[in-house]
Amino acid sequence: MARTIGSDGEKTLAAIREQALALIARRGYEAMSMRALAAAVGVQAAALYRYFPTKEDLLYSLMDEHMTALLASWTMSCPANGDAHDTLAAFVRHHVAFHVGRRHSTHVSNMELRALSPERLTAILKLRAAYEKDLRRILREGADAGLFAIDDAAFTAMAIIQMITGVIVWFRPDERLTVADIAETYVAMTLRLAGALPRGVFRVPSIAALRTA
Amino acid sequence: MARTIGSDGEKTLAAIREQALALIARRGYEAMSMRALAAAVGVQAAALYRYFPTKEDLLYSLMDEHMTALLASWTMSCPANGDAHDTLAAFVRHHVAFHVGRRHSTHVSNMELRALSPERLTAILKLRAAYEKDLRRILREGADAGLFAIDDAAFTAMAIIQMITGVIVWFRPDERLTVADIAETYVAMTLRLAGALPRGVFRVPSIAALRTA
DNA sequence: GAAAGAATTGAACGTTTGTTTTATTGTGAA
DNA sequence: TTCACAATAAAACAAACGTTCAATTCTTTC
Numbered sequence: 001m002a003r004t005i006g007s008d009g010e011k012t013l014a015a016i017r018e019q020a021l022a023l024i025a026r027r028g029y030e031a032m033s034m035r036a037l038a039a040a041v042g043v044q045a046a047a048l049y050r051y052f053p054t055k056e057d058l059l060y061s062l063m064d065e066h067m068t069a070l071l072a073s074w075t076m077s078c079p080a081n082g083d084a085h086d087t088l089a090a091f092v093r094h095h096v097a098f099h100v101g102r103r104h105s106t107h108v109s110n111m112e113l114r115a116l117s118p119e120r121l122t123a124i125l126k127l128r129a130a131y132e133k134d135l136r137r138i139l140r141e142g143a144d145a146g147l148f149a150i151d152d153a154a155f156t157a158m159a160i161i162q163m164i165t166g167v168i169v170w171f172r173p174d175e176r177l178t179v180a181d182i183a184e185t186y187v188a189m190t191l192r193l194a195g196a197l198p199r200g201v202f203r204v205p206s207i208a209a210l211r212t213a
Numbered sequence: 214m215a216r217t218i219g220s221d222g223e224k225t226l227a228a229i230r231e232q233a234l235a236l237i238a239r240r241g242y243e244a245m246s247m248r249a250l251a252a253a254v255g256v257q258a259a260a261l262y263r264y265f266p267t268k269e270d271l272l273y274s275l276m277d278e279h280m281t282a283l284l285a286s287w288t289m290s291c292p293a294n295g296d297a298h299d300t301l302a303a304f305v306r307h308h309v310a311f312h313v314g315r316r317h318s319t320h321v322s323n324m325e326l327r328a329l330s331p332e333r334l335t336a337i338l339k340l341r342a343a344y345e346k347d348l349r350r351i352l353r354e355g356a357d358a359g360l361f362a363i364d365d366a367a368f369t370a371m372a373i374i375q376m377i378t379g380v381i382v383w384f385r386p387d388e389r390l391t392v393a394d395i396a397e398t399y400v401a402m403t404l405r406l407a408g409a410l411p412r413g414v415f416r417v418p419s420i421a422a423l424r425t426a
Numbered sequence: 427g428a429a430a431g432a433a434t435t436g437a438a439c440g441t442t443t444g445t446t447t448t449a450t451t452g453t454g455a456a
Numbered sequence: 457t458t459c460a461c462a463a464t465a466a467a468a469c470a471a472a473c474g475t476t477c478a479a480t481t482c483t484t485t486c
Contacts, residue, residue, distance in 0.1 A: 002450035003463045012463080027327055030243030034444060046446080047464050055444065111324060114240055152398075159402055162379030163372050170371050185365070189372055193406050215434050215480035222433070247474060259476080260434050268474065432483075442473065453462075 013051050015041045017065075020058055021104040029059055029112040059112060060120045066105040067127035073098055074131065084142030085196055089187045091135060095164050096183040103168050110165070132157055139194060149195025160190055226264050228254045230278075233271055234317040242272055242325040272325060273333045279318040280340035286311055287344065297355030298409060302400045304348060308377050309396040316381050323378070345370055352407060362408025373403055 019040040023032040034055060038045040052058040077094050079087055099106045113121055135157045142148035150156045164186050173179050232253040236245040247268060251258040265271040290307050292300055312319045326334055348370045355361035363369050377399050386392050 002465055003452045004465085005452065028241065028243055030241055031328070033442075035442085043463095044465055045444085046466080049445070050463070053445095115244070155398060156402070158379060158383050159376050159399070162382070163376040163406075166371060166375030169375070185368060186372070189369070189406050192408060193376075193402055195405060215436090215482075217434065218482065225433080246472075248472085256433095257435055258474085259436080262475070263433070266475095428486090430483100430485080433481085435478105435480075437477090437479105439476075440474100443471080444469105446469075447467090448465100449467100450465075451463085453460105455460090456458085 012041065012043065012047070016048060016051055016058070017062060021062055021108055024059070024062070024112060025104040025107040029108070029115045056115065056117065056120075059108070059115060060124075062105060063109045063112070063116070063124050064127075066102065066109045067124055067131075069102075070098060071127060071131055074134070078134075083147060084138055084145055085147050085191070087138050088142060088148075088190065088194065088196070091138060092160075092164055092187045092190045093183045095161075096167050096186050097179055099165060099168050100171060100173065100179050100182075106165070106168050132161060135160065142194065142196070147196060156194060160193060163193070164190065222263075225254065225256065225260070229261060229264055229271070230275060234275060234321055237272070237275075237325060238317040238320040242321070242328045269328065269330065269333075272321070272328055273337075275318060276322045276325070276329070276337050277340075279315065279322045280337055280344075282315075283311060284340060284344055287347070291347075296360060297351055297358055298360050298404070300351050301355060301361075301403065301407065301409075304351060305373075305377055305400045305403045306393075306396045308374075309380050309399050310392050312378060312381050313384060313386060313392045313395075319378070319381050345374060348373065355407065355409070360409060369407060373406060376406070377403065 016037070020032070020037055023037055023040060034048055035045045038048055041048075048058075052061065074091070074094055077090065079090050082090070109124070113124065116124065136153045139148060139150055139153040139156055139160075143150050143153065167182060167186065171177075171182055173182075229250070233245070233250055236250055236253060247261055248258045251261055254261075261271075265274065287304070287307055290303065292303050295303075322337070326337065329337065349366045352361060352363055352366040352369055352373075356363045356366065380395060380399065384390075384395055386395075
């Protein structure tokens with residue numbers, strides 16, 4: 001046999017990406033064989049090489065798409081005007097929603113960096129750095145405006161990123177607990193962590209309020 | 214050749230564990246071949262099988278030791294008397310110090326769970342659950358005593374664990390910035406996150422300030 | 427100094443790996 | 457209908473994989 005009925009390059013490509021994300025997220029990049037991936041797609045291993053020259057090219061493509069989409073999505077939903085308080089809340093909401101919605105590619109992009117060649121690792125880390133830099137900017141602006149009580153924006157940014165990315169480890173949305181619910185709790189914890197004064201919808205039991213209670 | 218001069222079972226075992234942790238932490242369990250491990254130890258691959266029947270037995274042994282040591286170490290340093298405020302601070306201090314001191318085994322135990330068989334995975338997760346349960350207990354007791362402002366102890370515990378374990382991703386101790394410095398900053402952030410009433414100074418110190426202190 | 431056992435080597439086993447090559451078939455445009 | 461091309465199958469490759477086994481040497485004990 002050769003070309004199969006109904007075969008379509010675009011559909012196969014999309015299927016490869018989707019199944020690769022699922023397999024790598026579940027078992028890891030090294031543990032996923034090209035034959036196993038092909039079987040999941042419903043194709044022979046050799047067919048994969050029409051779409052990706054090597055296994056590592058596939059991995060890099062998945063990561064690059066994830067990071068590029070993350071940056072683009074955040075750029076789109078980042079509030080143009082609004083103080084650091086609002087912007088930080090928006091950052092957390094977007095981060096949580098994006099990562100929960102892309103659990104597989106998040107796992108891949110976070111856990112399989114060591115499988116990349118040095119040059120490609122650098123490229124991915126560059127994208128990640130741009131994302132984290134934006135969070136640091138928000139924290140610094142908020143601190144300068146007296147909205148946050150932080151001294152080291154880089155340290156705080158690392159702590160926040162680690163905390164909110166952790167959502168994918170335990171949370172699975174169902175009919176009782178939505179992504180939005182979880183995101184708001186993360187927003188509250190983040191604002192607390194940043195030493196933000198309670199305000200508006202982000203009413204968190206503040207230190208001052210608790211003291212007079 | 215056969216037995217080499219000065220060969221010692223205990224030393225070889227320790228070397229295998231140490232090198233395996235380093236290799237798995239750096240490249241991943243699947244990416245570490247038994248031959249590469251043997252080369253790092255300075256021995257032939259077959260010699261490894263005197264100490265571990267299979268590659269997965271080795272992995273499980275490393276993880277089990279890590280989790281057991283974590284629980285034992287925390288049990289030892291957990292303050293017997295003291296309120297939830299002190300206990301939470303002690304928990305964070307211990308967690309940060311332990312994980313920074315055992316960066317490799319932390320990486321292995323956190324990232325390679327998927328390589329374990331279901332039974333062994335369950336065993337490791339049981340140990341982890343016991344550890345996290347203790348943190349939830351601290352948070353709940355603190356909330357009941359009015360020391361913390363927390364709605365969901367489980368949720369908060371996950372957030373805290375994720376945040377403070379993240380220390381191993383970026384922090385490397387040097388002569389200017391010690392583990393203790395970093396730990397205190399994490400303590401301050403954790404207490405804030407838990408909505409703890411200020412007692413003493415919990416303003417997050419800057420890294421620059423810590424350096425010159 | 428000889429016997430017993432601990433520690434390791436070197437070679438080999440069968441499998442699986444990522445990848446390549448060649449041939450073959452379905453598909454869309456002329 | 458034909459023809460170029462896109463899409464895949466089937467088979468094969470060398471290399472690397474985890475693991476086993478027999479042989480060999482060091483170490484300890486008596």
